[in-house]
Amino acid sequence: MRVLVVEDKQSHCESAKETLSGHKLTVVKSFDEAMELMSQKIDEDNVQRLLVEAGFPTKPDSKNMERWSAYWKAHDEAEAKSVIPFPFEVVLTDMMMPMSEQMLAPGVFNPGEQVPYGFIIALKATLCGAKFVAMVTDTNHHKGAMSAAIDHLGGASYHDGFKPNFVVNGARVMFVHTPFVEDPALGVKCYNCVGGTACGYCRTPLTAEGKCPRAKGDAAHSKPCHVCNGRGTHDTTVHERKDWGKVLADLTA
Incomplete structure (x- = not known):
């Protein structure tokens, strides 16, 4: 198409x-x-062809009002047929x-x-x-x-x-x-653990040792991020x- x-x-x-x-x-x-x-x-060549067929090979003298009016009527009709x-x-x-x-x-x-x-x-x-x-x-x-x-x-x-x-x-x-x-997007920074800088469970920023401050007593805070599996990046689509x-x-x- x-x-x-x-x-x-x-x-x-x-x-x-x-x-x-x-x-x-x-x-x-x-x-x-x-x-x-x-x-x-407008196909101007076709307009001219139709005007010639209508008896107007050239534009008439405007002083001849009857022929002048007839010319413009023929011109308008020719244009309508030449769109x-x-x-x-x-x-x-x-x-x-x-x-x-x-x-x-x-x-x-x-x-x-x-x-x-x-x-x-x-x-x-x-x-x-x-x-x-x-x-x-x-x-x-x-x-x-x-x-x-x-x-x-x-x-x-x-x-x-x-x-x-x-x-x-x-x-x-x-x-x-x-x-x-x-579109595929490879190696995108993980939105869940913020590229490995936050806990993949609660999103709390990790300590300098790479641990969640809230990990004590709750094993969930020590597990790898469920989105990137601890890599910090993941493949996705945009x-x-x-x-x-x-x-x-x-x-x-």
Whole structure:
């Protein structure tokens, strides 16, 4: 499928290339780039061909009002027949993105501010003719008002088999918290015993001799950490990159 991903974070752009590798993928990193791709495109060569067929090889003299009006009527009809179809079947977008400077009055633009453009991008995509659209956010719902509000559209986290929330202009659309790619992380400092510096049972800092101050009379405080088995590190997985492929699979199921 022809897929457009709108995402400003490099790690998520990379995961898009990885998880959508079987598709024809285009990635852009800003609201302005997305709007440019979604602007209506006209095949000017076809417009000229249709104008010639309508008897207007060149633009007529504006002093001849009858012919001038007929020309513009033919021109508008030719343009309507020459709209280039939207090239993407699928549009997947982030929610929060850097503020665009377009159309803003002096003093309003703040390059460091994040704006929930994802809603506009998603709805615009349905107007353009995309058939499958998803807004996918990685913002923690405890740290962002818009992310918290997304909970009301499908839950606080992504779940397997998620179904689209809406049908908009014929497109299947969903607004969701992202599922994540599971990436292996080897030799991570143990969170339970703090890398071997605390008791694996009660998390009390160890003495200089490496013993728990509370070990006397309770053997549990002397046992190796149950998470890392006393090594101080353990292997785990991290969930930091968006799994765009899972979203698309559920969106099109």
